[in-house]
Structures are given as structure tokens and as C-alpha cells.
Amino acid sequence: MSGKVTIMKRCPKCGEVKKLSQFYKNKNNKDGVFSYCKECKSKIQHEDYEYYKELGLCVQCKKDNAMVGSTVCPECADKKAEYDRLRWEKLKKSSGFPEYQRKHLIYENNLRQKRRDAGICHICGKRPVEKGYARCYECLIERRKNRAKLDIPRSARPSYGLCYFCGEPVLADKKVCQKHYEINILNIKPGMQNPYHPWQQMNNLLFTGGKNEQKGN
DSSP: OOSOOOOEEEOTTTOOEEEGGGSOBOTTSTTSBOSSOHHHHHHHHHHHHHHHHHHTBOTTTSSSBOOTTSSSOHHHHHHHHHHHHHHHHHHHHSTTHHHHHHHHHHHHHHHHHHHHHHTBOTTTSSSBOOTTSSSOHHHHHHHHHHHHTOOSOGGGTGGGTBOTTTOOBOOTTOSSOHHHHHHHHTTOOTTOOOTTSHHHHHHHHHOTTOHHHHHHO
């Protein structure tokens, strides 16, 4: 008998017989997968999440009380922050990080555009936008709070060697930091003739030498 044999398994939740590829992996079980299929396990996890959220308990450890305005306790929040930090450091050292970063920036731009088209805040994606803005009221307040933390006005930040957008150190011969350079380079509009147009002003932040430098890049 030639060909690969497909092993099937019955999910005790829905009662359906499915392929092992439709079950999450679990090394502790003999067959190497969880007892419930992916669909049923996702439903169970969602029900547990909502249950502990209503009780005001941490959805991670399910023991301690969750922090106000959050679904996790302080200890679980610290553990997740440490895990994310280590994972991010490992990712930055990997050879595939530039490609990951490029795809992630494209994904974020597409996501924000979809939110704008839907009329919801392009930052949180939860609430309707305020009239004349692309953000909701809460995100607008948060942005104003963050701007208030910087004593140097936005227009004067590049002269101090700080990013025009966030106040972090700038790249060499640029007026923005590495993060905002990579974000805005995807939105660049080359060949803009009007010096007062917002896109031309953005180009000037990225290419301080003008058109000649832009062509050289």
C-alpha cells in the first residue's frame, strides 16, 4: 500500500471524526494532539475567558483578582511582559527579522486603512472616530497626554536630534527615528512638487537633502 496514511480522531465535544491536522498539538498525549478539535477548543477557551472575566478573576491563572481595567492580575501581567521581551529580543537577532518587520508594517498600514474606511478609530479599532479625526475620543486624549510629556515642541525636536513624531533619537542625516522612518517610507510620495503639501513635508523629514538625496536613496 503506497501513500501516506491519514490518521483520524473523534472529538468528544462535537462527536465528529476529523484529521489530526484539525487538532492542536500536545506532546503529553500519545497521539501528539489535544483531545478536542481546534474549533471546540477555541469555543471552550472563549467560554472560560468570559466566565472568569465576569467574576473579575485573572483569565490566565484563574486565582487572583484581575487589575482594574484589565483581565489579568499583576503577576501574570509581569510574566507576559517578560515573555514578550525575551521573544522580541530573540526575534530581532534572527535572520528573518527584516522581512518580518516589513510584512508587519504593511499589515499595520492595511489594518488602519480598513478601520478608517469603516469609520472606527484606526488606533484601537473599538470605538467610532471623533468628527474631523481618525481617532476616537479616548485615543485622542491619550495622544495629548503623551505629547504633554515632551517639553520640546514637535517642530523643534529635529534640531535637538530627536524624532519629529515620538521624541526618540533620530537616524543619521534624518529627522525621524528608525521606527518612524520604516513606517513612513512605505507611504512616501516621490516627485511631489508642492513644497507645502503634507506629503512633501513628510519627504523632507525622511530625506533632509531634498530631491537629489531622495534620488540617491
